[in-house]
Amino acid sequence: MIKKIYLIGNPNVGKSVVFSRLTGVQVISSNYPGTTVEIAKGYLILDNRKVEVIDLPGTYSLDPTSGAEEVAVSLLKELPKDEIAVINIIDSTNLERNLLLTLQLIEQGYPVVVCMNMCDDTVHRGVHINFNKLEELLGVPVISACALTGMGIKLLTERINEAVPAPKDKVTHQERWLAIGKIIEQVQRLEHRHHTFREIMEDASVRPVTGILMAGAIIYGAFKIVRFIGEGIITHITDPVFFDFYQPLLERLTLHWQEEGFWFHLLIGDLINGKIDFKQSLGVLTTAPYIEFGMVLPYVVSFYLILSLLEDIGYLPRLAVLLDNLLHRLGLHGYAVIPVLLGFGCNVPGILSTRVLESKRERFIAATIISIGVPCVPLQAMIFGLLGSFGGFYVGGVYLVLFLLVLILGLIMNRFLTGYSPEFLLEIPPYRFPPFLMLWKKLYFRIKGFLLEALPVVLLGVCLINILLYFKLFDYLTAFFAPVIQGLFGLPKEAVVALVIGFLRKDVAVGMLMPLNLSVKQLFIGATLLAISFPCIATFVVLAKELGIKGLVKSTLLMIGISIITGTLLNFVILR
Amino acid sequence: MKKTSLGHVKSDAKVRVVEISGGSNLEHRLLSMGVYKGKLLTKLSHIGLQGPVVIKVGRTILALGHGVAEKIIVEKE
Numbered sequence: 001m002i003k004k005i006y007l008i009g010n011p012n013v014g015k016s017v018v019f020s021r022l023t024g025v026q027v028i029s030s031n032y033p034g035t036t037v038e039i040a041k042g043y044l045i046l047d048n049r050k051v052e053v054i055d056l057p058g059t060y061s062l063d064p065t066s067g068a069e070e071v072a073v074s075l076l077k078e079l080p081k082d083e084i085a086v087i088n089i090i091d092s093t094n095l096e097r098n099l100l101l102t103l104q105l106i107e108q109g110y111p112v113v114v115c116m117n118m119c120d121d122t123v124h125r126g127v128h129i130n131f132n133k134l135e136e137l138l139g140v141p142v143i144s145a146c147a148l149t150g151m152g153i154k155l156l157t158e159r160i161n162e163a164v165p166a167p168k169d170k171v172t173h174q175e176r177w178l179a180i181g182k183i184i185e186q187v188q189r190l191e192h193r194h195h196t197f198r199e200i201m202e203d204a205s206v207r208p209v210t211g212i213l214m215a216g217a218i219i220y221g222a223f224k225i226v227r228f229i230g231e232g233i234i235t236h237i238t239d240p241v242f243f244d245f246y247q248p249l250l251e252r253l254t255l256h257w258q259e260e261g262f263w264f265h266l267l268i269g270d271l272i273n274g275k276i277d278f279k280q281s282l283g284v285l286t287t288a289p290y291i292e293f294g295m296v297l298p299y300v301v302s303f304y305l306i307l308s309l310l311e312d313i314g315y316l317p318r319l320a321v322l323l324d325n326l327l328h329r330l331g332l333h334g335y336a337v338i339p340v341l342l343g344f345g346c347n348v349p350g351i352l353s354t355r356v357l358e359s360k361r362e363r364f365i366a367a368t369i370i371s372i373g374v375p376c377v378p379l380q381a382m383i384f385g386l387l388g389s390f391g392g393f394y395v396g397g398v399y400l401v402l403f404l405l406v407l408i409l410g411l412i413m414n415r416f417l418t419g420y421s422p423e424f425l426l427e428i429p430p431y432r433f434p435p436f437l438m439l440w441k442k443l444y445f446r447i448k449g450f451l452l453e454a455l456p457v458v459l460l461g462v463c464l465i466n467i468l469l470y471f472k473l474f475d476y477l478t479a480f481f482a483p484v485i486q487g488l489f490g491l492p493k494e495a496v497v498a499l500v501i502g503f504l505r506k507d508v509a510v511g512m513l514m515p516l517n518l519s520v521k522q523l524f525i526g527a528t529l530l531a532i533s534f535p536c537i538a539t540f541v542v543l544a545k546e547l548g549i550k551g552l553v554k555s556t557l558l559m560i561g562i563s564i565i566t567g568t569l570l571n572f573v574i575l576r
Numbered sequence: 577m578k579k580t581s582l583g584h585v586k587s588d589a590k591v592r593v594v595e596i597s598g599g600s601n602l603e604h605r606l607l608s609m610g611v612y613k614g615k616l617l618t619k620l621s622h623i624g625l626q627g628p629v630v631i632k633v634g635r636t637i638l639a640l641g642h643g644v645a646e647k648i649i650v651e652k653e
Contacts, residue, residue, distance in 0.1 A: 061608035065601060094635045097610045127635075173607045177615075206630045206639070207587075207621040321639045325627040333641060334628060424628055424641030425605060 002085045004052045005044065005160065006076055008105070009089035010098050011058030012429050014117045016040070017147040017438075018089055019055040022157065026445050029438075031314035031429050032338065033058055034068065034356035039075065046160060060097075061173070062104045066358055076110070085111050085163045087156070092116045092144070093125050093430070095188055099180045100173065102138065109167030112140045115156055119144045121432070126191030134187045139166055148434060198431055205318040206428065215322050218315065222306045229302035230381070238294045247276055250285065266466045270515075280515040288462040291382070291511045292454060297447075299381040303345055304446045308439055314429040316341065324424050330410025331365045331417065332357070333424040343370040345377055346450070347539040351546055361419030365410065367547055368555045371535040372562060373406035375506075378454070382510035383527045390520045401528050401570070405562065453538065454505065461504045465497065465512070474500075489529065489567040491522055502530045504537055521575045525567060533563040582629055582640070582648040587621050591650035598647035606648070610634060616653070 007015045007022075011033030020026055023042025029035055040055040056075060057068040064070040076086070088105055090098040095116075105112045114134075122129060135142040141159045145152025171179075195203075204210040250268070257264055268276060269283030276283075278290035310316060316338055324334030335356055343350025347370055354366045375383065375398075387394040414421075468474050474497050482493040489495075494516055502509035513526045534556070535543065544552045579594055593615045596603045610633050611617065620630040620637070622645075629645035631638050640648070 060605075063604065063608070065605040065608065096634050097636050100608060100610070173604075174612060177607075177610070177612060202637075203620065206623075206637070208623050208627075211621075211623070317639070321628050321630060322623060324639070324641065325624045328626075328641075334639070423602075423643045424639060425609075425644055426639045427609070428630065428637040428639055430637075 001083065002046065002051055002160065003083040004054060004079055005046075005085045005087060006054050006056055007087050007089060008056050008072060008076065008101070009058060009117075010060055010091065010101060011427060013058070013089050013091040013098065014147050015055055015058065015089050018087070018115060018117060018145070018153070018156075019053065021147050021150055021153045023053050026441065027055065028442060028445065030308075030311035030316075031432050031434075032311065032317045033427050033429070034335075034338070034353075038352070039071070044157065046157065059101065061101055062108065068355065081109055081111065081165055085113065085160050087113050087115050087160070089115045089117050092119050092122045092129060093127055095127075095129060096180060096184050099183065100176055103176050103179065106138065106140060106166060107168045107170060109165040111163035111165050113156065113160055113163045114138065114140055114142045115152070116142060116144045117147050119152070120146045120149065124196075125430075126193045128189040128191065130187045130189075134183070137183050137186065148438060202431055205315070206321050211318065211322050215319055218310070218319075222310065226299065226302045226306050229305065230299040233298035233301060234294065238298055242278060242290060242294050246289075247278070250276055262470060265470050266463065269466070279511070282462065282466065282512070282515060284459055284462050284466070287511060288458050288508075291507050292458050295385050296378040296381045296454075296507050297451075299384075300345075300377050300450050301443070301447060303377045304443055305439075307341065307345060308442045308446070312432065312434045312439060312442075314431050317426060317428045320424075320426065321428065329414065330369070330407070331414030331421050332362055332369075332410070333421065335424065335426055336362070336366050339366050340370060340374055343374040343376070344380075345446075347371055347374065347376050347535060348542050350374065351539065351542045354546065358422050359420055361417050362421050364417065364547060364551055364555070365413045365421075367543060367551075368413065368558060369406050369410060371539055371543060371555065372409065372532050372559055373402045375402065375531045378505070378507035379510065379531055382507045383531070386510055386513065386523055386527055387520070390523075394520060394524055397524060398528050398531065401566065402531060405532060405566065409558070409562070454507075457505050457537075458508055461501060461508045464504075465501060465508075469497070484564070488564065488571065489525055490571040491526055492516060492518070495522075495526055498526065499529065499533065502536070503534050503540075506530055506536055524575065525570050528570065529563055529567050532566060533559060535559070579649050579651050581646045582619060582631070582650050583622070583642060583645040585619050585650060585652075587619055590616065590618050590653050592616050592653055593648060594651050595649040596647060597649060598644065602644065602647060606644075609638060610636060611638070611648070617650075 007019055009015050016027050016029035016036055022044050025042035027040045036055055036057050042053050043050045044053050056072040059069040059072045062073055064073045086105055088102050131142050131144050141162045143152050143156045145156060205214050254268055267283050267285045269281030269286055272280050276286050278286055281287055320334035320337045323337050327334055327336050339350045339353045342353050350370045351367045354363045357363050357366055383398055384395060478493045478496045481496045485491050485496050486493055498509045498512035501512055509530050585591055593613055596606055618632045620632055622629050626642050629640050
């Protein structure tokens, strides 16, 4: 009786795609090792019974050498072997390397079904596999499949019951590789062919000169495209909706309303020159939706579109190789590029994915760098909205300050933190071109996640600000912090409200700076401080989860210290 | 044949692994990824002087930190 089904396989063989196919549960899958950092669970109907399916993190063998592998192996041992089935997912284009885990699973007596994934890709790459022969040699069911299209998945579910334990004598890895060599000789035929364009590009991206040129072009291009699409959505879709439709509607509805009342203040906010101003009114129905849908969402869409594309193609691990040198100086290694890039979308998944890094020290450095120096899309969108009209110089300046902070912080942490940072050891996946449907699904999934998380907080946040402002409760806080804000940072004391709200959500906080009529210098300092000071509450929660309370306190003290120093320096020295 | 560390081999060289001198944990990790004594591999590139080394083993492409590459002793075929 099968109680649980485990999906196990080497990193980046498409376990998560198979998982989504089997259970209908949508999980993020990408073309780089270590996408799955949280264990996903779902259900599959097998013989009219609901059976739990568990997507394990990738592992190269059953003797774990990293944290993620340990998790995979320990979960596998939860239940007795006759109550589970193990689906071993294999990248068909790389059979040899994948078979080590397969042999080990069979040896140790797990009931195994082998799912040869990415079968469609073997043809392009000149790999021919005799599946029947492989099934005969392994002695377990072997199913050829392509999870992206769904091919073979039905057969896979039908044959799960055929998985029966057939333990063998334990041998060493060396002996296993020998055995694998013999299997490969019998089942795999490689076609000799000229290098395809794809292979030439794969190669060029990890060579010093061509690689750096490609990286420069890709990053520059990605940035330009994100801006182009984001601005396009704003000028052609959201702005017309807000200004030509929503604003007249709101104004008509509130025509005869008493302006001074509490509810008017809460929902519409202040009228600027007798009109609703989406950027300055600060009402739950005016500024709140405008910030989220009119300023932030367009960039969230364009950023995740480009990020998802780069993830699925498999470019990010190559970037990791090129940046390994630089990141080494900061106490990290190349792979930290992945959490950092995800952090540019939203710091929460960024910090969660620091789990791909092995040592506690690296995770601390990466998480701290992300929460201080990596602005999320909502924050970036607002910085563009706020400073963009003064020219690219100021926007670029904020990024420059953040980049320098990351460098300095990294160097300092690398120098003074105890612990170790292990060496870089990473598999570079081939380029793959997933069907557009997959890309859309992922984009939809991420945007839905963003809206579900952001919208309630923004609405509640603006609500709360208005209540506090209406009853003048902020005055105490403002008076208390005024010496720091005014004296050190040169900001008006009302900016205290924005910095405090920054704890809730960064985009709303930057929005709070808009009605204050700040000079460009003050805007620059305000925006920079919002980026580096306290992370928002959601980030705070994951930081606590990932670093522990002690790590969180350390990281937070660093942030406060850095904010005060940077704010003061910017005010008195750099922007004089 | 002369033995050198993988870090000192020229790019595009085909070499055979003679020894992995980096403690059992590293040896084990490399072993499970298919890099072990006697295995043939191709060094694809080396990023910068102290940078990572990219190799091809079978159909797998691996990036190794400089420190790891220094611990893999190889000889030219």
